[in-house]
Amino acid sequence: MEALMETLLGNVDWAEIGVASWDTLVMVGMSLLFSVLIGLPIGVLLFLTGKRQLLEQPVAYAMLSFVVNVLRSVPFIILLIVMIPFTVMLIGTSLGVAGAIPPLVAGGAPFFARLVETSLREVDRGIIEATQAMGANVRQIIFGALLPEALPGIIAGITVTAITLVSYAAMSGVIGGGGLGDLAIRFGYQRFQTDVMVITVALLVIFVQLLQMAGDRLVLYFSRK
Amino acid sequence: MIVFDQVEKSYQVGGRAVPALHPTSMTIENGEVFGIVGHSGAGKSTLVRLINKLEPSTGGRILIDDEDITWYTAAELRAFRRKVGMIFQHFNLLSSKTVADNIAFPMKLAGIYSKEDIRSRVTELLARVSLSDHANKYPSQLSGGQKQRVGIARALACRPTILLCDEATSALDPQTTQSVLKLLADINKELGLTIVLITHEMDVVRRVCDRVAVMDAGRVVEMGPVSEVFLHPQHPTTRDFVFESESIDRDELQEDFQKANGRILRLTFKGESTYKPLLGRVARESGVDFSILSGRIDHIKDTPYGQLTLSLVGGDLGVAMQALEAADVHVEVMR
Numbered sequence: 259m260e261a262l263m264e265t266l267l268g269n270v271d272w273a274e275i276g277v278a279s280w281d282t283l284v285m286v287g288m289s290l291l292f293s294v295l296i297g298l299p300i301g302v303l304l305f306l307t308g309k310r311q312l313l314e315q316p317v318a319y320a321m322l323s324f325v326v327n328v329l330r331s332v333p334f335i336i337l338l339i340v341m342i343p344f345t346v347m348l349i350g351t352s353l354g355v356a357g358a359i360p361p362l363v364a365g366g367a368p369f370f371a372r373l374v375e376t377s378l379r380e381v382d383r384g385i386i387e388a389t390q391a392m393g394a395n396v397r398q399i400i401f402g403a404l405l406p407e408a409l410p411g412i413i414a415g416i417t418v419t420a421i422t423l424v425s426y427a428a429m430s431g432v433i434g435g436g437g438l439g440d441l442a443i444r445f446g447y448q449r450f451q452t453d454v455m456v457i458t459v460a461l462l463v464i465f466v467q468l469l470q471m472a473g474d475r476l477v478l479y480f481s482r483k
Numbered sequence: 484m485i486v487f488d489q490v491e492k493s494y495q496v497g498g499r500a501v502p503a504l505h506p507t508s509m510t511i512e513n514g515e516v517f518g519i520v521g522h523s524g525a526g527k528s529t530l531v532r533l534i535n536k537l538e539p540s541t542g543g544r545i546l547i548d549d550e551d552i553t554w555y556t557a558a559e560l561r562a563f564r565r566k567v568g569m570i571f572q573h574f575n576l577l578s579s580k581t582v583a584d585n586i587a588f589p590m591k592l593a594g595i596y597s598k599e600d601i602r603s604r605v606t607e608l609l610a611r612v613s614l615s616d617h618a619n620k621y622p623s624q625l626s627g628g629q630k631q632r633v634g635i636a637r638a639l640a641c642r643p644t645i646l647l648c649d650e651a652t653s654a655l656d657p658q659t660t661q662s663v664l665k666l667l668a669d670i671n672k673e674l675g676l677t678i679v680l681i682t683h684e685m686d687v688v689r690r691v692c693d694r695v696a697v698m699d700a701g702r703v704v705e706m707g708p709v710s711e712v713f714l715h716p717q718h719p720t721t722r723d724f725v726f727e728s729e730s731i732d733r734d735e736l737q738e739d740f741q742k743a744n745g746r747i748l749r750l751t752f753k754g755e756s757t758y759k760p761l762l763g764r765v766a767r768e769s770g771v772d773f774s775i776l777s778g779r780i781d782h783i784k785d786t787p788y789g790q791l792t793l794s795l796v797g798g799d800l801g802v803a804m805q806a807l808e809a810a811d812v813h814v815e816v817m818r
Binding site: 382384385387388389390391392393394395398402403406407409480482483 | 571
């Protein structure tokens with residue numbers, strides 16, 4: 259058995275795999291946290307300032323929407339590079355786990371903001387109207403009606419964002435970001451160690467599966483429809 | 484009292500003002516059930532939303548209990564809206580909240596009630612709408628009629644003085660409609676609150692309303708006590724609604740008229756005279772023979788009424804008509 263493992267997975271350094279997995283977890287976790295913290299208010303603003311909505315503001319909407327679209331249309335691999343000076347300014351380095359987080363957030367937050375906007379639009383207009391008729395102000399409509407009603411959609415959005423961030427985090431290995439992607443590129447790609455490549459990809463697949471399952475469960479738990 | 488003083492509303496569509504409500508003046512008295520009937524697109528939905536300013540008017544004034552709501556500030560408007568409950572065709576309950584939390588929601592928004600107040604009021608309202616066993620269910624677990632009862636309880640939570648009903652029974656089956664209308668009538672009687680009800684069914688108006696306004700193409704074309712409008716409709720739109728609600732086919736009626744002999748009269752009577760054994764007596768006294776071509780005995784709110792179309796042959800028609808009119812029967816000569 260051991261001999262078989264040795265032949266098949268001779269290049270795999272399990273300790274390094276462990277560290278890289280942990281790094282990926284940290285990168286995805288931290289960037290997801292900030293993507294949600296930044297993306298949620300942007301998504302709410304996009305929704306509110308949109309056409310025929312509570313705080314209709316065509317100029318503000320167009321500007322916000324433009325920024326979101328720009329960030330979303332830049333391929334992530336380019337965003338990684340473009341963000342380097344900014345990342346250095348923000349946290350002192352563009353390398354390692356910490357250095358990967360700002361570009362990940364720059365890619366994740368606008369993505370999540372759009373998902374939030376979409377799920378808020380799915381909320382029945384009648385519910386907003388009814389809440390208005392009760393004498394609610396805009397803040398109460400957002401926190402009392404809109405967000406609770408859109409919660410399952412928002413959780414589904416967090417799941418999709420998390421999975422996107424897993425693949426973005428793997429890409430950040432290109433600029434020295436660390437994690438499983440970095441391992442796959444350095445050993446699997448540059449040194450032709452196919453066994454390392456297979457293991458890292460397998461781990462990423464498992465990670466994504468787990469995220470999707472957890473997300474689906476949460477959506478189901480919060481759905482009352 | 485809700486007073487419309489030359490109120491109008493138009494929408495801007497592609498730079499043009501499209502009128503939804505032409506200048507309208509009317510008064511809705513405190514404690515009455517006021518119906519607004521019209522086809523979809525007639526402007527009734529707009530009209531009811533002007534009362535709580537979900538839609539701002541574009542001209543005229545709306546006075547509620549002598550206060551002009553036209554220029555309310557945002558804060559004044561929010562305080563005012565707590566005194567105006569509203570229920571909707573599609574209920575518009577929050578799917579993420581339980582029945583009890585839905586009812587508590589407007590009280591929580593108001594921010595002036597203690598937790599204890601809210602709890603006791605919710606319990607009281609749940610009992611009032613017979614949903615005490617469903618307090619912890621979610622709206623998706625309820626039937627349409629139950630959802631509308633939650634909507635009613637929610638609308639009453641802050642003890643409003645006005646209740647607006649936007650097609651409140653249009654999504655319900657006939658039996659459920661009846662029970663919801665009964666609940667509305669009971670609430671009107673017990674709490675004395677003013678109900679403004681819009682519908683496209685004359686039958687709903689007939690069952691619960693005191694007065695009715697008929698709308699067509701953004702105008703109120705006829706208005707008055709329900710018995711008056713219902714039994715003696717003047718405007719073509721009103722007639723359509725009345726015929727529709729009685730499922731009268733005009734062509735068939737004409738056919739019946741052609742087959743019948745003699746004069747054709749339509750008798751309309753309401754109240755006590757509905758129960759009087761009148762026709763036989765009139766026939767004996769005047770010597771006319773009659774056959775009934777169509778007829779309906781029913782109630783308008785709590786008042787019984789009857790409407791019969793007769794063909795009369797022989798005898799002394801003048802004596803017959805006099806006797807009928809003496810007995811408080813409205814006689815209309817159709818032929």
